[in-house]
Amino acid sequence: MSKRKTQIVVVGGGAAGLELVRKLGAKYGREKYDIILIDRDRTHVWKPLLHEVAAGSLDPNLDEVGYGGHAARWGYRFFNGTLERIDRERQVVVTEPLLDEDGEVILDRHEIRYDYLVLAIGGISNDFGIPGVREHAMFLEHRRQADAFRKRLLNRCLRVNEQRERGEDAKLKICIVGGGATGVELSAELFNAAKGLRTYGLETFDEDALEVRLLEAGPRILPALKEDLSETAAEELRALGIEVKTGAMVTEVEAGRVHVKDEGVIEADMILWAAGVRGEYEVPEMSDLETDRIARFVVRPTLQTTNEDRIFAIGDCAHCELPGRDAPVPPRAQSAHQMASHVFANLSRLMEGKPLTDFEYRDYGALVNLSRFETVGNLMGNLMGGSMAVEGRIARFAYNSLYRMHLLAVHGWLSGVFMIVAGRVNKVLRPKLKLH
Ligand SMILES: Cc1cc2nc3c(=O)[nH]c(=O)nc-3n(C[C@H](O)[C@H](O)[C@H](O)COP(=O)(O)OP(=O)(O)OC[C@H]3O[C@@H](n4cnc5c(N)ncnc54)[C@H](O)[C@@H]3O)c2cc1C
Structure with missing residues (x-):
C-alpha cells in the first residue's frame, strides 16, 4: 500500500498565498508532498492594482492569473472554495458549498485534510461599526468590487455627459472615505480616467465634471509617509481639484449621503469606503484559533498561530508582533511577500526536521x-x-x-x-x- 503523502494546504491565493504555493509546488509538488491551494475565486488579480481596475485604467483580464493553469504549471492542486471552518481535532478544513450565479449548488460542502495549514485569506476594509457603511458604500476588497465600481462609474459618467450635452451644469460626485494609499491612489486615478473619457466619445465629460471629496479622520492623509510627503501628496490632489478634508469623522452612511461629525451631510453619487484593514467578520467563527480585536489570527514570530503548531497565518489576516518593534507588522504587499518567503523556509525546515526560525520584518518603505x-x-x-x-x-x-x-x-x-x-x-x- 502506498504511503499517505504529507498534505500542505494554503487557503487564499493572494499576494502571500500564491507566491507560497508556487515555491512549495516547485520544490515539493507532484511526487513528494501534496500541495493544495484553496481560494474562493478562480483567478488572482494583485490587490494594489484594484484602484486602476476600478477607474478603468487597467484591464484586469490582462493581468489576472488563472489558478488552474498556474497550479498545473507549478505542481500543486487548486480547489475552488470558500473556507468555512477549521476542525483542528480532525485536521481538516471545511469549505462552504460552491454556488453558481443563480444560487445553484455546484459542489457540496467539502472537507480537505491537512498536515500543515497556512491561512492567507487577506483582510477587508474596516467599517469601525459605523451605521450604513456595509449597506451603502462600495469597497475595493477584491476584483468583483473593482469591476462593479467601474461599471457604475461609467454609467454615471454617461448620464452626466448627456446632461452636459443638454447644457446643464451636471457633475459626478464621488466621496472617498479613508486617506490611506487606496483612497489617495483612487482619487488621482479617477482624474486620469476622466481626462481620457473625452477621447472615447464622452465629448462633454472632463475633469470639471468630476467632484471628488477625500475624507480622512486623522490629522493628515497617508500617515505611513513622512509629514512633508503626505503634504506634497495632499497639495497634488488639491491641484487636481480634489477636496481633501482631514479631521473628518464619518458617523453614518446612507444611500447617497455621508454624515460627517461637526460638518453635516455630504451628498454623493458614489461612496467608496477605504478606511483601514481588518480580518473577515467570519474569522473568529472559523476556528478556535486566537484572534485580535479586528479578527486577525495572532501568530508567534515563527508565524505559527499561538495555539496550534501545524497552522500558520501570513499576510493581512495575521497579527504579528515582533520583539523590538512597537507596532505589529503592517498589512502591506511587502509584508505578505516577506511572510510567504519565511513560511516557505520554515515549512522546508519542518520537512527536514530542523527547528523553525523567527520572522524578521524589513521595512523597505x-x-x-x-x-x-x-x-x-x-x-x-x-x-x-x-x-x-x-x-x-x-x-x-x-x-x-x-x-x-x-x-x-x-x-x-x-x-x-x-x-x-x-x-x-x-x-x-x-x-x-x-x-x-
Ligand atoms: C486598492 C489597494 C491598493 C493597495 N496598494 C498597496 C501598495 O501600493 N503597496 C502595498 O504594499 N500594499 C498595498 N495594498 C495592500 C496589499 O494589497 C495587501 O497588503 C496584500 O494584498 C495582502 O496580501 P494577502 O495575501 O494577505 O491578501 P490578499 O492579497 O487580499 O489575498 C487574499 C486571498 O484570499 C482569498 N480568500 C479570502 N477569504 C477566503 C476564504 N474564506 N476562503 C478562501 N479564500 C479566501 C481571496 O480571494 C484572495 O485571493 C493595497 C490594497 C488595496 C485594496
Missing part, C-alpha cells in the same frame, strides 16, 4: 502613486542610513518595481520577465481605458 501625476514615498535601507524621501521618476520606478517583483515571485524568473515585457507592450497597444 512606502510608496504612493498618484496616477500619471506624481509618485511619492520613502525608501528605507542601510545604504541610505534609514529613510529617504523620494518623488518623481525614482519613486515611480520603485513603485512599478513592486509589481514586477510580484510577477517574478508568482511566475518564476523566465515567465515573469516575459510577463513584464508583455505588460509594457500591452500598455502601448491596448486602449488606455476599459469602458465595459
